[in-house]
Amino acid sequence: MRRILSILLENEPGALSRIVGLFSQRGYNIETLNVAPTDDISLSRLTMTTDGDDKEIEQITKQLNKLVDVVKVVDLTEGAHIERDLMLIKVRALGPDRAEINRCVEIFRGQVVDVGPSVYTIMLSGTAAKLDSFIEALGDTTVLEVVRSGVAGISRGERVLSL
Amino acid sequence: MEMLSGGQMVARALEDEGVEFIFGYPGGSVLHIYDALFNESKIPHILVRHEQAATHAADGYTRATGKTGVVLVTSGPGATNAITGIATAYMDSIPMVVLSGQVQSHLIGEDAFQETDMVGISRPIVKHSFLVKKAEDLPRTIKKAFHIAATGRPGPVVIDIPKDITKPEEKFEYHYPESVKLRSYNPSQRGHAGQIKKAVKLLLSAKRPVIYSGGGVILGNASELLTELAQTLKYPVTNTLMGLGAYPGSDPQFLGMLGMHGFYEANMAMHESDVILAVGARFDDRVTNSLDRFCPGAKIIHIDIDPTSISKTVPADIPIVGPVASVLTDMLNQVRAQREQDAALPDADALATWWQRIEGWRESHGLWTAPRYQQGDGIMPQQVIESLYRATAGDAFVTSDVGQHQMFAAQYYRFNKPRRWINSGGLGTMGFGFPSAMGAKLAFPDADVACVTGEGSIQMNIQEMSTCTQYEIPVKIINLNNGYLGMVKQWQDMQYEGRYAESTYADSLPNFVKLAEAYGHVGMKIEKLADLDAAMDEAFAMKDRLVFMDILVDPSEHVYPMHIAPNGSMADMWLSKTERT
Numbered sequence: 103m104r105r106i107l108s109i110l111l112e113n114e115p116g117a118l119s120r121i122v123g124l125f126s127q128r129g130y131n132i133e134t135l136n137v138a139p140t141d142d143i144s145l146s147r148l149t150m151t152t153d154g155d156d157k158e159i160e161q162i163t164k165q166l167n168k169l170v171d172v173v174k175v176v177d178l179t180e181g182a183h184i185e186r187d188l189m190l191i192k193v194r195a196l197g198p199d200r201a202e203i204n205r206c207v208e209i210f211r212g213q214v215v216d217v218g219p220s221v222y223t224i225m226l227s228g229t230a231a232k233l234d235s236f237i238e239a240l241g242d243t244t245v246l247e248v249v250r251s252g253v254a255g256i257s258r259g260e261r262v263l264s265l
Numbered sequence: 266m267e268m269l270s271g272g273q274m275v276a277r278a279l280e281d282e283g284v285e286f287i288f289g290y291p292g293g294s295v296l297h298i299y300d301a302l303f304n305e306s307k308i309p310h311i312l313v314r315h316e317q318a319a320t321h322a323a324d325g326y327t328r329a330t331g332k333t334g335v336v337l338v339t340s341g342p343g344a345t346n347a348i349t350g351i352a353t354a355y356m357d358s359i360p361m362v363v364l365s366g367q368v369q370s371h372l373i374g375e376d377a378f379q380e381t382d383m384v385g386i387s388r389p390i391v392k393h394s395f396l397v398k399k400a401e402d403l404p405r406t407i408k409k410a411f412h413i414a415a416t417g418r419p420g421p422v423v424i425d426i427p428k429d430i431t432k433p434e435e436k437f438e439y440h441y442p443e444s445v446k447l448r449s450y451n452p453s454q455r456g457h458a459g460q461i462k463k464a465v466k467l468l469l470s471a472k473r474p475v476i477y478s479g480g481g482v483i484l485g486n487a488s489e490l491l492t493e494l495a496q497t498l499k500y501p502v503t504n505t506l507m508g509l510g511a512y513p514g515s516d517p518q519f520l521g522m523l524g525m526h527g528f529y530e531a532n533m534a535m536h537e538s539d540v541i542l543a544v545g546a547r548f549d550d551r552v553t554n555s556l557d558r559f560c561p562g563a564k565i566i567h568i569d570i571d572p573t574s575i576s577k578t579v580p581a582d583i584p585i586v587g588p589v590a591s592v593l594t595d596m597l598n599q600v601r602a603q604r605e606q607d608a609a610l611p612d613a614d615a616l617a618t619w620w621q622r623i624e625g626w627r628e629s630h631g632l633w634t635a636p637r638y639q640q641g642d643g644i645m646p647q648q649v650i651e652s653l654y655r656a657t658a659g660d661a662f663v664t665s666d667v668g669q670h671q672m673f674a675a676q677y678y679r680f681n682k683p684r685r686w687i688n689s690g691g692l693g694t695m696g697f698g699f700p701s702a703m704g705a706k707l708a709f710p711d712a713d714v715a716c717v718t719g720e721g722s723i724q725m726n727i728q729e730m731s732t733c734t735q736y737e738i739p740v741k742i743i744n745l746n747n748g749y750l751g752m753v754k755q756w757q758d759m760q761y762e763g764r765y766a767e768s769t770y771a772d773s774l775p776n777f778v779k780l781a782e783a784y785g786h787v788g789m790k791i792e793k794l795a796d797l798d799a800a801m802d803e804a805f806a807m808k809d810r811l812v813f814m815d816i817l818v819d820p821s822e823h824v825y826p827m828h829i830a831p832n833g834s835m836a837d838m839w840l841s842k843t844e845r846t
């Protein structure tokens with residue numbers, strides 16, 4: 103089952119490599135990985151999507167917690183949560199295609215953030231599934247480049263992941 | 266406040282930490298540190314002959330004393346040579362602090378001379394690591410390293426120190442912190458009271474209980490508590506290879522080691538049990554045999570300080586995360602409390618029947634109730650261990666390498682105290698035995714220290730005979746010379762129809778007696794059983810000499826019992842070359 107793990111990590115050199123190393127060393131897979139400092143610059147927040155049965159996820163969570171640099175780990179998928187993935191996508195946009203692409207962007211509530219004579223760069227955020235459907239909806243349009251942030255997640259309501 | 270250079274701060278911090286020995290080897294990037302040690306440190310430094318030996322010697326010192334060992338090596342090859350020893354310590358949860366030199370900060374990443382990414386290369390085999398960026402950070406980082414290495418589930422910590430931050434010209438205010446707190450590191454201090462209550466209830470309701478204890482009991486200094494619990498309940502106890510000595514080997518409640526080469530009675534008791542109390546043991550594959558056939562009727566209580574050890578391979582029915590010492594103390598109190606409510610617990614009749622079955626197993630196939638090996642040509646390896654046990658009155662520090670000799674030592678030397686049996690279980694590192702014996706002997710100069718080894722293993726760190734000459738470290742090397750990589754040969758006999766692919770060395774073995782003498786030590790060659798006991802006594806009578814006993818043993822002997830794999834349970838064993846369960 104797909105899981106979203108949220109990790110609070112000391113913002114120390116080498117800390118991220120320990121997490122990534124743990125996954126390769128123990129044969130767990132990482133589907134997406136998103137990391138950046140938080141409002142407290144001594145801490146990084148990491149969101150990771152992975153796949154595994156309950157037993158595997160339990161081991162992954164325990165192993166992550168065991169890393170000295172890891173402050174906290176939660177499995178967001180255990181409760182109500184919000185997930186967002188940000189995509190920048192560059193497509194070939196010529197003649198009548200331009201209007202068609204614009205319509206599609208509007209439907210998905212995206213934004214054209216850069217316009218060239220023959221290309222559009224579109225920004226879109228949402229769940230990973232929504233971004234996938236957008237690419238599908240583009241149909242015959244030539245996709246030149248895709249860059250995605252990977253999932254960032256947070257729990258709904260009062261639950262907070264902090265120190 | 267005192268002003269010290271980075272190099273001086275390293276030297277001083279080690280003193281302030283109470284370090285008793287530094288095991289190391291110099292080189293370019295640690296020369297400032299060595300100079301500072303030379304000028305002002307009172308800590309004895311042991312110059313080994315290979316950095317691997319420095320890590321094993323520090324490790325042996327630690328296993329014998331419980332105190333964190335310290336290693337100092339240079340960058341590049343010095344650091345990489347230390348890797349095997351760090352991995353060995355990691356697998357057996359041994360606290361160690363490894364200081365490695367690094368090239369100057371501005372050269373890092375440029376493939377500079379003797380540069381290697383030590384933090385990267387050691388990452389999967391350390392508990393934690395640091396690359397120190399500023400001299401001012403050295404004292405606190407060193408304090409953190411010792412704290413992390415020795416608390417919770419212990420393990421090795423690497424501190425990588427670029428040369429420029431140790432230079433003598435720049436001085437900084439020195440203050441060594443009394444303690445450190447890390448917000449992201451809080452190992453468990455106590456087990457959950459509710460879980461402990463449930464566990465004791467289950468334990469007292471058992472009809473066929475067994476206590477399966479491991480290295481965690483030794484690491485957590487809880488042998489006495491374990492013994493008290495077992496003797497209060499009169500339950501049988503078996504130890505893992507790493508746990509030997511955690512429960513007194515000569516006590517009748519002790520069933521011997523369990524696992525792949527474990528005692529018949531220990532493996533049978535596990536397989537037939539209804540409740541297993543696992544204490545500081547991690548259900549290693551060398552213990553469990555096939556997981557899907559593991560102890561089918563047993564409910565499992567598992568005490569471990571590391572949550573990742575629990576339900577990793579075998580699911581626990583009642584997990585208890587906490588240090589063995591505090592959990593066992595709480596359990597003993599619970600046992601008293603619950604027995605006050607019901608004095609009839611545990612069921613005495615059931616326990617008596619259980620013990621009858623165990624005694625039956627012990628009588629029929631136990632290694633200590635009758636000789637289970639056939640007298641072959643010359644000396645049997647088991648007889649050497651029996652002779653060693655006799656000569657040292659069962660009270661020596663025994664280290665070992667890896668192979669058949671290791672298993673014979675584990676089976677036939679009855680360890681009555683913790684920290685007397687020192688071997689590499691998790692990584693299984695040939696070359697561990699001799700340097701680790703040096704570390705133990707340095708810690709306990711008046712004790713008998715024997716390294717039980719094989720002619721294969723001893724050659725992996727034989728150069729340390731020179732270190733023993735320099736520092737006068739009179740260990741006894743008991744070389745069970747069977748002329749083969751015996752454990753490999755045993756598998757080739759059993760699985761490859763006796764095709765000995767690279768498990769023998771033709772006639773290339775050195776003359777070990779002359780080799781020992783060349784280093785200034787005493788060498789002895791023993792070929793006849795009749796000479797064995799006298800030679801053993803003679804060797805141990807030479808208190809201040811390193812004696813290399815090259816003992817020719819029967820090359821065809823196998824280690825039994827041996828689990829039948831794949832798809833076997835703990836009860837499926839070969840008992841001899843022809844007999845199986």
Ligand SMILES: Cc1cc2nc3c(=O)[nH]c(=O)nc-3n(C[C@H](O)[C@H](O)[C@H](O)COP(=O)(O)OP(=O)(O)OC[C@H]3O[C@@H](n4cnc5c(N)ncnc54)[C@H](O)[C@@H]3O)c2cc1C
Nearest residue numbers: 479480481485505506507524525526547570589690691693
């Ligand atoms: C040739 C060869 C053959 C072998 N055959 C066997 C065999 O027949 N039988 C056998 O048993 N082994 C055998 N081994 C060893 C085996 O590979 C493992 O090393 C061993 O079984 C592990 O022992 P353990 O379970 O006691 O765990 P250890 O590796 O000693 O781990 C200790 C456990 O205790 C925990 N712990 C540490 N400190 C504390 C504390 N304070 N409080 C609570 N918990 C703590 C740790 O988290 C860990 O889970 C063999 C090895 C070799 C090389």
Ligand SMILES: Cc1ncc(C[n+]2csc(CCOP(=O)(O)OP(=O)(O)O)c2C)c(N)n1
Nearest residue numbers: 667668669670695719720721722750751752
């Ligand atoms: C460094 C290392 N290399 C290889 C092995 C694999 N191995 C395990 S036991 C063994 C044979 C050991 O031979 P010896 O030291 O003579 O002991 P014996 O089994 O003959 O008693 C080997 C090669 C190992 N454990 N460690």
Ligand SMILES: [Mg+2]
Nearest residue numbers: 719720749751
């Ligand atoms: Mg051999």
